[in-house]
Amino acid sequence: MSEAKGKTAAQVLADYDGPHLRIMEVCGTHTHEIFRLGIRKLLPPQVDLISGPGCPVCVTQVGFIDEALWLADQGVTITTFGDLVRVPGTTRSLASARAEGARVQVVYSPLDALDYAKAHPEEQVCFLSVGFETTVPASCLAVDQALAQGVDNFSLLVANKTMPNAYAALKDSADVFLYPGHVHAITGTGLCEDLVEQGVSGVLAGFTAKELLTALAVAVTKAQEGKPFFVNAYPRVVKPEGTPAAVELIERVMEPCDTEWRGLGVIPQSGLRLREAYAAHDARKKFDMPHIEGKANPACRCGEVLQGHCKPSDCPLFGKVCTPQSPVGACMVSGEGACSAYYQYGGDLL
Amino acid sequence: MTEVSGKVTLAMGAGGKQTAKLIDEVFAARFASPLLTADDAAVLEPPRGRMAMSTDGFIVSPSFFPGGNIGKLSICGTVNDLACMGARPLYLTCGFVIEEGYPLDKLAQIAQAMADTAASCGVTLVAGDTKVAGKGQVDGVFITTTGVGEIVEGAAPAGAKARPGDAIIVTGDVGRHGCTILLARDDFGIEADVTSDCAPLWDSVKAMLDVTDDIHVIRDATRGGVGTVLYEIASQSGVGVRLDAASVPVDPAVHGVCSMLGLEPLYLACEGRLVVIAPKEQAPALVEALRACPNSGGAAIIGEVTDDRPGWVVMRTEIGAETLLPQPGGELLPRIC
Amino acid sequence: MCVGLSAKVVRIADGMAMVDASGAKREISVQLLNDVEPGDYVMVHAGIAIAKITDEDEHETDELMEGLLA
Numbered sequence: 001m002s003e004a005k006g007k008t009a010a011q012v013l014a015d016y017d018g019p020h021l022r023i024m025e026v027c028g029t030h031t032h033e034i035f036r037l038g039i040r041k042l043l044p045p046q047v048d049l050i051s052g053p054g055c056p057v058c059v060t061q062v063g064f065i066d067e068a069l070w071l072a073d074q075g076v077t078i079t080t081f082g083d084l085v086r087v088p089g090t091t092r093s094l095a096s097a098r099a100e101g102a103r104v105q106v107v108y109s110p111l112d113a114l115d116y117a118k119a120h121p122e123e124q125v126c127f128l129s130v131g132f133e134t135t136v137p138a139s140c141l142a143v144d145q146a147l148a149q150g151v152d153n154f155s156l157l158v159a160n161k162t163m164p165n166a167y168a169a170l171k172d173s174a175d176v177f178l179y180p181g182h183v184h185a186i187t188g189t190g191l192c193e194d195l196v197e198q199g200v201s202g203v204l205a206g207f208t209a210k211e212l213l214t215a216l217a218v219a220v221t222k223a224q225e226g227k228p229f230f231v232n233a234y235p236r237v238v239k240p241e242g243t244p245a246a247v248e249l250i251e252r253v254m255e256p257c258d259t260e261w262r263g264l265g266v267i268p269q270s271g272l273r274l275r276e277a278y279a280a281h282d283a284r285k286k287f288d289m290p291h292i293e294g295k296a297n298p299a300c301r302c303g304e305v306l307q308g309h310c311k312p313s314d315c316p317l318f319g320k321v322c323t324p325q326s327p328v329g330a331c332m333v334s335g336e337g338a339c340s341a342y343y344q345y346g347g348d349l350l
Numbered sequence: 351m352t353e354v355s356g357k358v359t360l361a362m363g364a365g366g367k368q369t370a371k372l373i374d375e376v377f378a379a380r381f382a383s384p385l386l387t388a389d390d391a392a393v394l395e396p397p398r399g400r401m402a403m404s405t406d407g408f409i410v411s412p413s414f415f416p417g418g419n420i421g422k423l424s425i426c427g428t429v430n431d432l433a434c435m436g437a438r439p440l441y442l443t444c445g446f447v448i449e450e451g452y453p454l455d456k457l458a459q460i461a462q463a464m465a466d467t468a469a470s471c472g473v474t475l476v477a478g479d480t481k482v483a484g485k486g487q488v489d490g491v492f493i494t495t496t497g498v499g500e501i502v503e504g505a506a507p508a509g510a511k512a513r514p515g516d517a518i519i520v521t522g523d524v525g526r527h528g529c530t531i532l533l534a535r536d537d538f539g540i541e542a543d544v545t546s547d548c549a550p551l552w553d554s555v556k557a558m559l560d561v562t563d564d565i566h567v568i569r570d571a572t573r574g575g576v577g578t579v580l581y582e583i584a585s586q587s588g589v590g591v592r593l594d595a596a597s598v599p600v601d602p603a604v605h606g607v608c609s610m611l612g613l614e615p616l617y618l619a620c621e622g623r624l625v626v627i628a629p630k631e632q633a634p635a636l637v638e639a640l641r642a643c644p645n646s647g648g649a650a651i652i653g654e655v656t657d658d659r660p661g662w663v664v665m666r667t668e669i670g671a672e673t674l675l676p677q678p679g680g681e682l683l684p685r686i687c
Numbered sequence: 688m689c690v691g692l693s694a695k696v697v698r699i700a701d702g703m704a705m706v707d708a709s710g711a712k713r714e715i716s717v718q719l720l721n722d723v724e725p726g727d728y729v730m731v732h733a734g735i736a737i738a739k740i741t742d743e744d745e746h747e748t749d750e751l752m753e754g755l756l757a
Contacts, residue, residue: 038671109734606711
């Protein structure tokens with residue numbers, strides 16, 4: 001490989017002439033940045049980038065939005081990341097409920113939602129807790145403080161998910177995973193090392209143009225060596241041990257459960273719920289919520305998109321009835337979804 | 351000038367003595383000119399050439415923000431709409447809808463900002479109207495201004511006139527007003543030293559027209575920002591737009607706020623920025639003329655008009671690849687998780 | 688999935704820190720990190736610091752490429 005010396009990551013990628021390679025970027029922010037920067041344009045045709053299931057908004061089950069709307073209808077103030085506001089439930093979104101008078105407050109952090117609850121003791125305030133290991137600690141901090149400080153009017157509606165069993169469920173869909181840098185900033189690199197033992201290869205990637213190109217260059221180069229590998233290409237943020245205090249906090253506040261991933265079905269033990277000690281702040285228990293099951297559009301091919309079995313533009317709904325303005329499927333509902341990024345950044349146009 | 355204090359009452363909108371007092375003390379005292387009389391309409395000399403006319407309503411929350419207030423905004427908005435047609439602004443009228451209980455001293459500050467801004471761009475306030483609405487029926491103050499301008503001979507910019515090969519100029523850094531308002535609402539606990547770009551731009555347009563009247567399009571980028579304006583022009587002219595991401599001027603703090611909230615500065619509102627499209631060979635002289643004006647010192651060429659992909663705005667990214675600028679998507683929502 | 692922002696710690700008190708990302712300032716929780724000091728860079732997500740940043744990306748990616756192609 002000495003002839004490669006001095007090449008930039010972009011040149012390594014452009015010059016790749018090895019066999020067909022499927023690289024799955026697991027993380028929605030990676031998907032978004034890869035499209036925004038136009039990185040796909042620099043790749044040779046035999047490198048396929050598959051946009052995996054790492055956009056929490058996309059994989060959140062339809063019924064979760066229906067649950068949030070049910071709470072809003074009871075007069076509960078909904079606090080949420082902006083990402084969820086336009087996501088359609090079975091018949092409505094939070095944006096349409098807000099237009100009809102529901103209180104929907106967009107926040108930057110679950111801690112801000114807690115502050116809102118403290119400032120409005122006359123309201124019941126529920127934070128919609130979505131997101132993976134990166135986002136879970138913020139929710140846990142908020143609910144833990146609510147319990148400790150007796151903020152009785154604050155609760156969480158939890159749909160958090162974790163990655164390990166998703167990797168296992170998807171391991172046949174890709175030759176190399178581009179691991180989500182910020183999930184592993186929390187959990188560390190142990191799981192990635194273990195996956196090598198099971199024959200699963202991956203590169204842990206950061207989020208700048210240079211970091212993404214470098215991670216992809218590492219992926220195509222190491223893949224040619226013919227044996228499973230793991231490289232941490234984001235060591236300035238991800239340490240082998242992760243952030244232990246965050247992991248401990250998650251374990252103290254939440255426990256694993258089976259959960260449905262929109263488009264992929266139920267993945268065992270890949271969800272989180274609040275432990276019994278936090279029952280008073282668990283919106284489902286606190287408000288005695290009935291079981292609510294949402295309905296997704298059966299024509300949507302998101303499940304196949306998330307596994308790389310088809311491109312967004314292969315779906316009959318894509319760009320016609322399913323657009324970012326009126327999304328039908330999981331991958332179109334968030335700016336970080338595979339279909340949405342493909343549509344917005346001109347995946348089939350340029 | 352009489353100091354005013356107290357609050358706006360419904361009686362002040364009832365047309366009697368109290369209405370007259372409100373108008374005299376708050377508005378007439380500041381807008382005074384021979385053209386503004388107590389009669390039912392202003393009587394004016396007509397413009398010399400062709401005339402441009404525009405109207406715009408202003409609601410902004412909060413109504414005071416770093417870099418201006420709703421009064422300044424209401425003058426700039428209509429002056430800039432006229433300027434975009436190559437028209438020197440001559441006369442403005444203004445209509446107020448004021449919420450019962452609104453502090454009179456705030457109202458006076460708004461009127462003062464209107465008077466100062468109008469004076470700075472040589473436009474005269476010639477008529478006005480005041481209504482008071484019950485508490486909760488409006489949010490503070492709503493203002494509508496209507497303006498008349500005189501089109502400079504030879505100038506005929508229009509949204510449908512962009513041609514492949516033209517250069518695209520923006521008259522300063524983008525997204526400052528939208529960012530300022532977002533911060534002023536304090537929904538996200540973020541602080542940054544950002545002030546609104548709110549400014550009247552007739553001087554800048556005049557400076558360009560002094561260079562050449564061969565300017566194809568002038569648009570002010572207000573709601574929806576520069577990105578929305580570019581999509582509108584691409585559609586109206588049936589052309590493609592290619593932007594160079596690295597050339598788009600963005601204030602570092604605006605960039606920081608946008609990174610925190612996952613927003614695109616090209617879609618944040620401006621209130622003092624024009625998008626100008628002109629033949630490439632004219633562009634350097636236009637930029638030079640713009641930079642000499644106080645409200646367009648940061649003018650820059652940010653891209654070009656193409657015949658590729660009509661109707662679309664393509665970005666050349668920092669790694670040299672091309673992608674679409676995502677189309678405008680309505681309400682800006684922070685992207686976090 | 689996780690929009691992160693690299694920001695500089697300006698001051699710290701009681702597990703909360705004021706951070707600065709090119710002029711945009713905000714209060715965040717640094718409870719989950721040990722020994723963070725003013726001047727350090729942290730990765731911020733949803734109002735909390737999720738990791739301390741130990742290097743610049745330019746430097747680190749260059750090293751990775753050198754190692755890869757050696």
